[in-house]
Amino acid sequence: MSGFLQRLLPSALRTAIRDRVLAGDVVLCPICERGAIAYLPSGSPPRPHVLCPFCGSRERARMTWLFLKERKLLRPGIRILHVAPETCLREKLKALPDVAYVAGDKHEPGYTYPEGTIDLDITKIQFPADHFDLILCSHVLEHVPDDAAAMRELHRVLAPGGTAILMVPVDMRNARTEEDLLITDPKERLRRYGQFDHVRLYGRDYMERLQRAGFTVIEDAMTERMEPEAVFKAGLLRSEVVHAGTK
Template sequence: MLNILKRWLRDRALRGDAVHCPLCARSAVAFLPSGTPPRPHALCPFCGSLERTRMMGLALRQRGLPKAGQHVLHVAPDRSLREQLRATPGITYVAGDKKEPGYTYPPGTIDLDVTALPFPSDRFDLLICSHVLEHVPDDRTAMRELYRVLRPGGLAILLVPMSDRPDTDEDPAVTDPAERQRRFGQRDHVRLYGRDYPDRLREAGFLVEVERPATTLPATDVFRYGLKADEDLVLGTKAAASPRPRP
């Protein structure tokens, strides 16, 4: 009862039309600050989506994905995007995460090691892996696994925190959380990717395209959807299989 009252008060206070969340399809006076240090204009007050979640949601909507009949793999799912995907009629949705003691996961989330995916090759039409690889010591194996389970012609959204440095900074000897925070940006990150991140995906087999939606959308939409000006959408595809020669 208290939660219902709180939600009602919050919804009243936030009622407005300045911003719109493409994931929960609700409008508000503002997005809320989030992160450490707090970023303004980041968090959807209703579904908890962040800038990158909304960027992914918009990208999928633009492409009309996923489509009925498709298999979708969502690694370490964000709640808001998960709800949007699960609501798509006719898809097979698989969510997986590396389950750690002390954390709770949405019902149906399977325990997943991204370096050894328990799926046959060429299984998924759409694969979403956002802000995962920077936690994985052997990210090259993870990338090859993600590539393996992607169906030829399928699409993978592969986001990581990326810096402007030319090369990825990584050092397996750095295990101290405070040093990881200082050097890689978070206590449990094992590297800080640089501009060479797309090349690492290419080495795993992906055809890679990098888009920056905030530079192609009208400024009013960038504000309205609460997108980051400098956030890249990194997309990987797998070439459609060439037809087999007739015997």
């Protein structure tokens, strides 16, 4: 047997076994449209009901996909900018008819990025104004020290009539965003903002910040208008809200 086949077989076999064991109709992933007996636990500490066993999607990606479909934002021929791309969404977006798809991430030394992912600083985006019909940039802004500059840049490259999905962790109990850019100790950031590499924890003023950058803000608590069973099947978080901006 060739080395190629030896390498291939175990993984193909693993996939076949996984598909047999986990296929079911308890949950139905909106992204890969496959039914499973459960979403798998993930995170640290692990939370139940998170990971699609087939496409690897998590709650946020599934909610984003439902939002895009519901609002009919996935038209043929659109120009998409996907920042810090989630693999499951990337594959679906790239497969849209006649799409011009750009994936970008801030390239950091020591990390590798999927082929075709351009080096992108969202405070200085290398594309002309009004260039993209759809931007996905979720859970990025809480890592960026000058988030106002990033928001202005995302607004600049968004085409009139376009939509930018801009989800971040928001603590709705706080009126104001908590941030102190002098705090750089990962432990202190974890304690204050919930993650070692976040530079702030947004409060209810997140929407105003987006408005200041020029966006018309959409705040959509999708799960509130869905049946509980549909929320469960799609594996969505009740606490999660879609934040998006239009131009």
